[in-house]
Amino acid sequence: MLPFESPYMELSAKMSIWLNGDLNSKLVRQRNQEQVFSILRANDALPVSELSFRTRLSLSTVKTVLSDLEEMGLVVVKEQGASTGGRRPALYAVNRTAAFVGGVSVGYRYLKCGLFNVDGSLIKMARVPIEDLKPEIVAEVISKTLVDLIEKNGLAKEKVAGVGVSQPGSVDFAGKAILSTPQETLKGTTLWEKLTEALQCHVFLMEDINAHIAAEFELGEAKGYEHWIYLLLGSSESKWGIGLEAVNKGLWIRGERGLAGEAAHMVIRVGGVECPCGRRGCWEAETDPEKLFKNVLEKNGLTVESLEELFLLIDDRRDEKDTQFDAAYNTFIALLGEGIANIIHIFNPEKIFIGGEVVTLGEKFLEELKIKTMSCCLPPYWKNDILELTHIIEDGDVLGAASWVIGHLVFLNFKAY
Template identity: 30%
Template structure:
């Protein structure tokens, strides 16, 4: 095998990435079209395409339309060459998906959590991942990776350093899953995973600067700057839920006082609703025996005309708008995406959020920003987690394809 210089290796690596990305995004496409779009000569494209076919990532799918000469052989990305698993870990439930290499969901499962004790949660995660691996169709690469979104601070090795709503400290989730499954694992904050999901497949596909706001039991923020997730100097950015909006406010599970999520999260919303005897009495018509008042019940009450439910939801929208205005003033994004469970109440909080933002955000900052609710509904984090695993796979695959030359 001919030895490549560092410069030659880098050029081929870049060219292979360009060809693979073009085929992934423009399938079906001919070799000639890849050459035109990439600026690479036809011989280089042909060699790289042949390598990608050998590696199972590209398929020939028959002839296309002729533009005057021979009909071209069309190429397609083989999205069934492998699969990824995405997991969204919440405080009361785990959602998990099996996706193909294009992020399309093949299988989806959920499991409620009876406890947030780390050993029990890890057992549930393991069982669900085993189930999805067993359900994966046969493929060239099999299951290429596992991505997990966690509501907390995570380091680069997948150690959950601090997850206040789970009461976790220094839980080595990444190490445990790698040891058990022997495939690549990436663990990230659930809001970062949600931002990745929206950027890759949701409302943010055509935006370079966006903020994904995950509002459920707590509030997390995934920040996209210049198309990439921004993690800060140590990788821990995005904890907007623990910014202070009330100097002498209630104590938070993080140890601080007056955190934004104490006033604007789903938990805050339900705590306020559960203090009202009249609201709880009205909600009995919607609540199954033995269940507690949930966001879905509050939305049903609002839809039935209950003014108290509407007031509480509107108040939640106002507190969300205050924090969102702060985020707009700091980051000047193109788009704010609101996701996770609070999106169930969109009809009752969206107006108040936008009105509060209009009153409180700086005029030049709010001029072009849009505030939208997630296009992926509850799926942003779980799909984003799978996307993190896929990104890791393609980064490594591009290198391995080049090294095989």
């Protein structure tokens, strides 16, 4: 029996209650705390009046929330603001060193582990090679790496509030079980159990696409949009993958079991390329650049070790007069455009942010993709600025995994003191 149960199953239930409108006073209070804490994380310091204006909560409610957050140790009075004729108002800010959180990305060849303050600022990052993806080994490497980061930076292990772990594949709503993944040995709850036991803190497993969307939501260009999509093209190191998450009115569209948005297995060519899922013509299988460019690489005696290397090579050769290369590249663009047009027709988003290794191809690739996607879209759905490459490229999955935990500290009954 583990020393405590993860709170995330309860959290999922709470959020479901919130979305369905069946509220209780405790949940309302926690939701208000989360809202105020989120705004303070995005700003240096704010007075009660400004927090009331931004949250649309009453002044008395904001004061109660700030008192709660101060008691948790998450918020401090930073200084006095400018006077407008009476007493100078107190300015509230996040207590950035109140706690620390870990962010982890599990790849095929490497683990990336980061340690962050509660304002999202990075303390230290480490990249560790890994050859054995058995959950016991992965958990051991993650816990050892995080403990090393904690000790080398003179931090207290008991102040680590939680760890978010990103990996390719689908995860249950509670963040405990890996349901499906190309890394077959990691399926199940063993990784969560071993990490929770080793680190003695809250551990939450999440899909890599969810980690990326959390990073985009926190630090990217998505702020200010209500209806947007994050499209991950090229999910990790050496493997091609497609992931999608949709946001509507500021809320993720998760579905009954948290599995919504599986665009990778949308069939775009009946009877096409065989997909590992058992079907044929899936979008992910049809657009796999390793397969599309296989003959080009063999013809020129070229080998690549990763998706990044392949995309850098594609970028270098794009302007050369090579019929076979041009055919492969045009097919890649065409199939991506077909799938994106389907997504636009289904969701009608304000913006689609494109992330992943494909971002290596840059703005020229984006313009070519726009032309193809536009040709596949019905006119009322298309906007010239609907597609955009994300600017959060490096370590976005690690940052996103950590930021998810930071954003939900108030639901973890966390106290810094």
